[in-house]
Amino acid sequence: MVWNFFSRKKPIGFDQNIKAARYVGGGETFPVQDTRAAIEELSQVVKNDPEAVEIYLALGSLYRSQGEIERAIQIRNSLIVRPGLDRRFKARAWFELGRDFRRGGFLDRADRAFQEARSLGQNPTAIHHEIASLAAERGSFEKAAESFGQLNLPLPQAHYLVRLAMDCFEEGNDSQAHRALRHAIRAYPGAVEAWLEQIIQAYKIGNEDRVASILREALTKVAPQLSFVLLEGLIQALNKAENAKQHSFGDETEWSRVCSDTTLTAAILPVIESQEPDVLLHYYGSLLLLRINDIENAKIWLEKTLLLQSDFWLARLELFELSREDQTLTPFFNEQLSFFIGRAHKVHRFFCGQCGLKRDQLFLNCPRCRSWHSITFRTDFSQ
Numbered sequence: 348m349v350w351n352f353f354s355r356k357k358p359i360g361f362d363q364n365i366k367a368a369r370y371v372g373g374g375e376t377f378p379v380q381d382t383r384a385a386i387e388e389l390s391q392v393v394k395n396d397p398e399a400v401e402i403y404l405a406l407g408s409l410y411r412s413q414g415e416i417e418r419a420i421q422i423r424n425s426l427i428v429r430p431g432l433d434r435r436f437k438a439r440a441w442f443e444l445g446r447d448f449r450r451g452g453f454l455d456r457a458d459r460a461f462q463e464a465r466s467l468g469q470n471p472t473a474i475h476h477e478i479a480s481l482a483a484e485r486g487s488f489e490k491a492a493e494s495f496g497q498l499n500l501p502l503p504q505a506h507y508l509v510r511l512a513m514d515c516f517e518e519g520n521d522s523q524a525h526r527a528l529r530h531a532i533r534a535y536p537g538a539v540e541a542w543l544e545q546i547i548q549a550y551k552i553g554n555e556d557r558v559a560s561i562l563r564e565a566l567t568k569v570a571p572q573l574s575f576v577l578l579e580g581l582i583q584a585l586n587k588a589e590n591a592k593q594h595s596f597g598d599e600t601e602w603s604r605v606c607s608d609t610t611l612t613a614a615i616l617p618v619i620e621s622q623e624p625d626v627l628l629h630y631y632g633s634l635l636l637l638r639i640n641d642i643e644n645a646k647i648w649l650e651k652t653l654l655l656q657s658d659f660w661l662a663r664l665e666l667f668e669l670s671r672e673d674q675t676l677t678p679f680f681n682e683q684l685s686f687f688i689g690r691a692h693k694v695h696r697f698f699c700g701q702c703g704l705k706r707d708q709l710f711l712n713c714p715r716c717r718s719w720h721s722i723t724f725r726t727d728f729s730q
C-alpha cells in the first residue's frame with residue numbers, strides 16, 4: 348500500500364499549536380508582531396462557541412492584570428469587529444474593553460466602551476459599578492458617591508463623600524464639606540475616614556475638646572480593628588502642622604490655629620483610658636506622650652501596651668530606644684545598634700488583610716487588591 352501524502356488534508360501540527368500557545372503566553376520573549384498574529388489566529392478559532400469565547404476573554408483579562416493593556420485591547424477588538432458574532436459576546440467584549448481602557452487610564456474611551464456595552468444589553472449593574480469607579484478615578488467624587496449609593500454600597504459611597512468633603516475644604520467651602528462628612532457617617536457609620544476628617548478639622552481650628560468628643564464617639568462606631576486609623580491619621584496631622592510651622596516663616600497657613608500638642612494630649616489620653624484596653628490605642632497614647640517629652644509616662648504607657656501584647660515589636664523598640672540613653676555603650680556597639688534601630692523603623696507597619704500588601708502609609712482601599720478597609724496594623728513582626 349502506498350501512502351498518498353499529497354492528497355491528505357494536512358492537520359494542524361502540534362508544533363504549530365505549541366508555537367501559537369507560546370506566543371500568547373510568552374510575555375516579553377516574543378516579538379509583538381508574532382503575539383498579534385497569534386491573537387488573531389486564536390480569534391478565528393473561537394467562533395460563537397460560548398466556552399471558547401469565555402476563554403478568549405479571560406486571556407484578555409489575564410493580559411490586563413499583567414499590565415499588558417495593548418494586548419488585552421487587541422483581543423477585545425478582534426472580537427468586536429468579527430461579523431456575525433453573537434450580540435451578548437459583543438456586549439461582553441465592549442464591557443471588558445471598557446475595563447481595559449479604565450486600567451490603562453484612558454478614561455474617556457472607557458466611558459464610551461461602557462455605553463456601547465450598555466446599548467448591546469450588558470448587565471446594567473456591572474456597568475453601573477464600573478462607571479462609579481470611573482467617576483472616582485476621574486476625581487468626580489460627588490458622582491462616584493451618588494453611583495455607589497444607588498448600587499447600595501454604602502462604604503465606597505461614604506469614602507467618596509469624604510473625598511468630596513476634602514475637595515470642598517480645600518476650596519474654602521466648609522459648610523458643604525461638613526455636610527458631606529455628616530452624610531458619609533449617616534450612609535456608613537463605620538466610615539473611619541469620615542470620623543478622621545472631622546477630628547482633623549477640629550484640630551485645625553484648635554478645639555481639643557471637640558477632637559476628644561469626636562474621637563470618643565468614633566470609637567463606638569468604627570470597627571475595633573480600624574480604630575488605630577483615627578490616631579495614626581491624627582498624628583500625621585500633627586506632623587503636617589509641625590512641618591508647616593517650620594516652613595511658613597510666620598505666615599498664616601491652614602495649620603496656624605491648631606491645638607498645642609500638650610493640650611491635645613491632655614484631652615485625648617482620658618478618652619483612650621476610658622476604652623476597653625487596646626494595645627494599639629495605648630501605643631498611640633505613648634507616642635503622644637513622647638511628643639510632649641513626658642518620658643516617664645510614655646514608658647508607663649508602653650509597658651501597659653506590652654502587658655496587653657508582649658510581642659508587640661514597636662512598643663519594644665520604643666522602650667529599647669528610651670533606655671538606650673541610660674546604657675554605656677562602646678562607639679562600635681552604638682553604631683551597630685543605630686543601624687538596626689534605623690532599619691526596624693523602616694519596616695512597613697501596615698498590611699492588607701486580604702492580599703498581604705505592606706505599606707507604611709494609611710490606605711482605605713487597598714492599592715493592589717482594591718479591598719475596602721482591609722488595612723491591618725502589624726502588631727506581630729512575623730505578619
Ligand SMILES: [Zn+2]
Nearest residue numbers: 699702713716
Ligand atoms: Zn489588598
